[in-house]
Amino acid sequence: MARIFRAVIMGPPGSGKGTISERIARTFGLQHLSSGDFLRENIDARTEAGKLAKTYIKKGLLVPDHVMTRLLLPRLEEIARHSWLLDGFPRTLAQAQVLNSACDLDVVISLNVPFETLKERLRHRWIHPASGRVYNLVFNPPRVKGVDDITGEPLIQHEDDKAEALVARLRHYKDVAKPVIDLYKSKGILHTFSDTDTDHIWPHISSMLSVKITAPTPSAQSTPTH
Numbered sequence: 001m002a003r004i005f006r007a008v009i010m011g012p013p014g015s016g017k018g019t020i021s022e023r024i025a026r027t028f029g030l031q032h033l034s035s036g037d038f039l040r041e042n043i044d045a046r047t048e049a050g051k052l053a054k055t056y057i058k059k060g061l062l063v064p065d066h067v068m069t070r071l072l073l074p075r076l077e078e079i080a081r082h083s084w085l086l087d088g089f090p091r092t093l094a095q096a097q098v099l100n101s102a103c104d105l106d107v108v109i110s111l112n113v114p115f116e117t118l119k120e121r122l123r124h125r126w127i128h129p130a131s132g133r134v135y136n137l138v139f140n141p142p143r144v145k146g147v148d149d150i151t152g153e154p155l156i157q158h159e160d161d162k163a164e165a166l167v168a169r170l171r172h173y174k175d176v177a178k179p180v181i182d183l184y185k186s187k188g189i190l191h192t193f194s195d196t197d198t199d200h201i202w203p204h205i206s207s208m209l210s211v212k213i214t215a216p217t218p219s220a221q222s223t224p225t226h
């Protein structure tokens with residue numbers, strides 16, 4: 001049986017985590033678990049943790065560490081027999097430490113994209129809230145303006161992707177992520193990829209993973225979202 005492979009993808013908002021995670025899931029059969037999507041599912045299902053998380057997200061704040069770990073760790077246990085890729089978690093050093101005591105990671109991918117590029121991308125990001133499908137009016141526009149390709153439902157823009165909230169959000173990310181990145185660097189599992197284009201970064205990530213993942217686990221393949 002193929003060895004279980006555990007990876008984390010990090011990067012500021014707009015750096016391409018969702019887009020690249022989807023490619024990784026499709027190519028290598030890893031289960032993609034996005035903390036943002038998982039929170040939104042909990043909010044929609046009106047779970048206790050979801051209701052609590054909503055009060056923070058609405059204010060543009062990070063959800064407290066103990067709420068995040070209480071939510072995410074049981075989910076990771078559920079998929080413990082699969083190889084997985086975590087996107088959006090851990091976001092803080094405290095979260096990274098809890099994850100560390102729960103499992104050993106094989107690889108941490110860190111995306112390094114210039115600030116101006118991030119601002120430009122997020123301005124044009126539209127999502128289909130029910131599925132988490134991500135569009136960009138320049139990079140991967142929907143076939144019909146304003147509607148999801150698959151369901152035909154309307155697309156929305158996140159409040160915090162709008163220009164006013166962006167700069168503070170990107171600064172905040174840098175401050176919080178630095179100690180997490182330093183931790184993974186010290187463990188020797190950090191792989192950083194720097195470029196302005198996802199299509200340039202992707203072949204490098206793909207070849208790194210091809211070497212690290214001895215054999216893919218196709219049964220864990222997720223549904224393509226792009």
Ligand SMILES: Nc1ncnc2c1ncn2[C@@H]1O[C@H](COP(=O)(O)OP(=O)(O)OP(=O)(O)O)[C@@H](O)[C@H]1O
Nearest residue numbers: 012013014035036037057061062063068088089091
């Ligand atoms: N690991 C986490 N710790 C704390 N809060 C989180 C975490 N992951 C997500 N959240 C909360 O959920 C919100 C939505 O998360 P999500 O990752 O979808 O979007 P984001 O923060 O806009 O980042 P990105 O654009 O990189 O996807 C965040 O703004 C934050 O409030």
Ligand SMILES: Nc1nc2c(ncn2[C@H]2C[C@H](O)[C@@H](COP(=O)(O)OP(=O)(O)O)O2)c(=O)[nH]1
Nearest residue numbers: 014015016017018019121125135136139197198
């Ligand atoms: N122009 C351009 N846009 C890109 C590129 N890669 C991803 N995008 C788009 C897709 C989204 O609309 C937006 C942010 O990407 P994302 O995958 O949601 O990033 P993240 O917030 O999950 O890290 O940018 C890219 O390489 N070029």
